[in-house]
Amino acid sequence: MAGRVDVGGLIFWAHRQLRNITVLIDLNGLQGFGSTREVASMHDLKSRIESFGVQTVRVDGHDHEAVASAASTHPGAMILLDTVKGKGCRSWRTGWSGIICR
Numbered sequence: 794m795a796g797r798v799d800v801g802g803l804i805f806w807a808h809r810q811l812r813n814i815t816v817l818i819d820l821n822g823l824q825g826f827g828s829t830r831e832v833a834s835m836h837d838l839k840s841r842i843e844s845f846g847v848q849t850v851r852v853d854g855h856d857h858e859a860v861a862s863a864a865s866t867h868p869g870a871m872i873l874l875d876t877v878k879g880k881g882c883r884s885w886r887t888g889w890s891g892i893i894c895r
Contacts, residue, residue, distance in 0.1 A: 807846035
C-alpha cells in the first residue's frame, strides 16, 4: 500500500478503540520522488499518531522477532518500522521505480 496515514482513519481508530487491527508503517526515509524530508516530512510521526490516541511502537524493521513481538504484545497499535531500503541485497541499483535488488 502506498505511504499515507489518513487523519480520519486515525480518529475513527482511536474513537472505536480498535484492538483487532495492527498497522505496520515502513519508515525507510524514501518515497517516490526523493527522501521524505525533501518531499513530505514525517518529522516526529510517532507523536503525531499518538496525539489521536493511537498507541505506537517503534522497532527495527529488519529484526523479524522484534516486529512479531511488538505485534503480539501491542494489539491495535501502529508499529513504526525503521528500515533501510535494499538492505540485505548483495548489489542493488536505483531505478525509476525504486531500488532493484539483484
